[in-house]
Amino acid sequence: MPSSWSLYPELFGSVDIHLKKPFTFYNVDDAGLHALKEYDTSVSGDFVCSKRCSKRGWSSGKIAVSIRLYDHDQYNARIHHQRCRQCDALSRPTLDADTYGERVSYRLNKWSGFKMDPPIYGKKKTLPHDCENCEACSIGRCPHDKDNDEYHKCRKHCRSDY
Numbered sequence: 001m002p003s004s005w006s007l008y009p010e011l012f013g014s015v016d017i018h019l020k021k022p023f024t025f026y027n028v029d030d031a032g033l034h035a036l037k038e039y040d041t042s043v044s045g046d047f048v049c050s051k052r053c054s055k056r057g058w059s060s061g062k063i064a065v066s067i068r069l070y071d072h073d074q075y076n077a078r079i080h081h082q083r084c085r086q087c088d089a090l091s092r093p094t095l096d097a098d099t100y101g102e103r104v105s106y107r108l109n110k111w112s113g114f115k116m117d118p119p120i121y122g123k124k125k126t127l128p129h130d131c132e133n134c135e136a137c138s139i140g141r142c143p144h145d146k147d148n149d150e151y152h153k154c155r156k157h158c159r160s161d162y
Contacts, residue, residue, distance in 0.1 A: 004135040005029070005078045006092050014101030020114045026074035035068035039107050040136070040143040042121075043100045045093035047082055055086035062129045063093050064136030064143060065100075067107045077104050080136035090135070 012025045032038050043065050048057040064080040077100070081090045102119045109116050129142075136142040 003081070004090060004138075005080050007076055008079060008095060008100070011095065011097055011100050014097040015104045015108070018101055018105030018109070020109045021073070021112055023073045023075050023108055026068075026070045026076045029076060029078055032066070032068050035070055037069040037111055039067045040141050041065055041067065041103050041107065042143055043079070043095055043103055045095040045099075047084075047091040047093050049084040049087065049089055050091045051084070051087050051089040053084060053087040053089070055084050058085075060093070060129075062134075062142075063095070064134065064141060065103065066136075066141055067104055069108065069111055075104070075108055080134065080141065082130070082135060083133040085130065085133055088133075 007027060007029055009025045009027050015025075016023075041064075042062045044059070044061045045063050046057060046059050049055045060082065063082070066078040066080070067075065068077070069075050079093065079095065081092050083090055099119075106116055106119050131137040131142070134142055
């Protein structure tokens with residue numbers, strides 16, 4: 001069975017250029033068991049159905065990401081996949097490197113004590129979030145804002161960490 005999440009060590013450079021101090025990518029996902037801190041947010045990207053069904057693909061401005069800080073200034077960011085509305089297959093996104101770099105570096109810098117202006121959310125206009133096909137929603141890790149109607153519509157009891 002395909003994984004419902006991925007790590008993207010190849011996007012380290014997109015994060016590194018925004019960091020106020022050095023970090024290294026921790027290329028192990030231990031489900032956060034050894035993480036010192038953890039934060040859920042979202043990034044933008046595109047999906048293509050992994051089964052190549054009649055659904056060509058879709059964009060999302062709300063791809064859930066769980067950022068984790070580990071000892072020795074190490075971090076990783078688990079990107080949660082989404083399911084195709086047409087055939088229910090899990091799909092791994094192609095991320096917008098700029099959004100990923102901004103969101104992950106913001107959180108790491110903030111955890112390091114630097115005063116930061118938050119990243120701008122909603123740069124990319126997409127359809128409303130599809131909780132029924134979001135793997136983060138299915139495990140309660142999607143970062144819905146509780147003041148947002150999407151949070152109240154989500155039947156999977158998502159949490160808010162904004």
